[in-house]
Amino acid sequence: MKTPLSSELAPSTTTDPVELYNGAPPSFGHAMHKLFEFDPSYVNLNHGSYGSLPMPVRVACDKLSARIEANPDRFLRIECIHHWNEARARVAKLIGAETDECVLVNNTSHGVNTVLRNFDWNEGDIIIGTTTTYGAVSRAIRYLGDSPPHPQVSTFDLKFPISHAEILENWRKHVRQVTSEGGDLKQTRKVVAVIDAIVSNPGVRLPWKEMVAICKDAGVWSVVDAAHAIGQEVDINLSEAKPDFWISNCHKWLFAKRGCAVLYVPRRNHHVVKSPIPTPHNYHSPQDEHYDGPQDFVRLFEWTGTMDYVPSLSINAALDFRQWLGGEHKINGYTHNLAIAGGKHLATLLGTSVMDPEGGLTLNMVNVELPIPGDIKYSDEINSLLLNTLLVERNTYAAHYYHNGKWWTRCSAQVWNEISDFEVLADALKDACQKVVKFAKK
Template sequence: MSAEDPPRSIPGARLLFSLDPAVSYLNHGSFGALPIGVQRAQQRLRDEMEANPLRFYGTGLLDRVVHTRRHLASFLGADPDGSALLPNTTAAVSLVLQSVPLSTSDEVLMTDHAYGAVAMAVRRQCRRTGASARTVAVPLGAPAREVVSRIRAALRPGRTRLLVVDQLASATAMLLPVREIVAAARENDIPVLVDAAHVPGMLPVDVGAIGADFWVGNLHKWGWAPRGTALLHVAPAWRRRIDPLIVSWEQEQGFPLSVEFQGTIDYTPWLAAPAGVFTLRTLGVDTVREHNAALAAYGQRVVGEALGLAPADLPDPGGPGVSMRIVPLPAGMATTFPEAHALRQHISDKLAVETAVNAWGGRGLLRLSAQVYNRPEEYHHLTDHLPALLNEFKQR
């Protein structure tokens, strides 16, 4: 199947979600969407917690968290004993940054595809320690060999203390060859943090085979877990150095329990997360992935055509299975974060279509997601009205 034709819908899949039928929700990548069965599983846990809070928090909670972590780590090919559950990827990034020693002569290297909040966290930690934050440019659509070459050339042995790289970039939907990047950094003994926020559920992954010092992914996006569920995997050499951002009662246990146990936080998202994986497996993981990737490619094509873009103008994510695609917006439009936010809101208000709009490299990028609840007609609705809306927005 090519992007010329939309994929067949998965029977019954749309009914698994409680999304507003009056809205075309083409932005699963930002906050996900929770299947009804997972919502109910979490609500049962909330009911249990409120029926007897002391029993919920005091009897067997840690065992349940460990059991959940093992289940989710297994799904991702990660070592359960070297992994920890966290609220999200950005929380994990801050945890890693404070655990890697930095001084005034050191630097943290990122690519220009880094997620905005991650880049902010890197810069804040560098300000605190006197280190430098540096960015290497990776052209959109660059082949894997060029990506690795550019990053390898940017590394400064003896000075670069951490490399932060996306596995699948949020703003550009570009898939980076992280296994090869990690190998290149290892040649110079430089640790690597892989931001895989969008990977769990969307792409097959073997975290152990990637070999990164730190790898973190959100399960509340494409893994259908409740929001606030991420898994951080840490290589053995770093586990004793991980110090939680907040000290609580399991501090002396060390990683991962010292990170996971944070008193009276809400643990129900984590404990309900296996229900999301179960739902995904019930539909068929490969079936869902193939459908979503094909529909995203189809949506990119038809929206691109509506904006007068040729196939060569539409960036390829650089690998199969990616269910987010981007469409470059007209030159000069949404080139800053405030402008991008305003355009996204305008599309939502005027068309009842939820998308993502990002400013990257001096260009506005419309990001389209595809999930099992989406239909080709939703992308057609966008194509019917987007050109006129963009002209209207330009004249504001």
């Protein structure tokens, strides 16, 4: 049996960037730029959207790609599964789950779709989403509602700023109302709630564990969209939180190669997931001549068609990199504190305010109001104007969006950022916002 990928690709004394592992890592802040391959003039405050690949992880991926191409048959038919299982085991340990409760998929949207499309929907069933559910996931919920037997779609209204206590009070009321209606169908129908761990826009932390507990008490299935969670939320323990399903991208805050994600399904719910998307060659059909039960959950996901396995296997190198930097608490201590300080500084420079002044909803993404009047609503033209000004003219970016009658920016604080980056962004945002206001007056 081959040695594990992480040890096989361990840093040596060569001139490889990974040789840095033999010494101490750079200090957090701009010194970290040497470990990433950004355009030197680019100020990146939008890590949350697509992730950013560290150079040592990229080198490990390149080595793995070369090894695969040297003998694709041997790697894909024999060696790949050992490294896939190692990645599952390591990521499962990080999130407090059993190895065989975790499989790897392309991204969170893929994983959420896999879960939702494996439910046997019946007339009168209900899917709960929110007004801040990620666009692709919201559309997946809508698609299921549009398709026979047309499960009902119930939308929980979320408007920020709002406290966790208010969210939980309103969530409990909403779940109670949904589960109390339905007449004769009430006893037999299923209700499935899609819950964000961290909302994409606004970039705020939800009390998802408590929301899951409310669902459990009400007999409601919980599907947690945790796209931004792993690598940003420390001490995740899914064995204690007990969501019914939980999915998180590993290419965002964990530093793996895009795209890969972990899909967690506790053993008690393995029977729900009858097939990945697409259906693999080893699917067991009840119509098979010698059918003796469904395929093992993990084996269903081992091979769903020829694909590039490098992103999924890069989880091993990403975890090695994070350990070298000092581990989850050290990384997130720096990025959280910078998000809080940077958000306040940016708000002062823009003459506006942060969405979450107390910091209870903020992890590593901070939301700051933009100086654009609220009566200027979102349009494709305004979106393009903001993108071009920030990315093309100013070579910096933090996500922008319109929410609850105001324009906001969502800044992602990462290990390479410093407070001065928020000052560069402030200048670019002032320029962009002035152009938006001028455009809207035409």
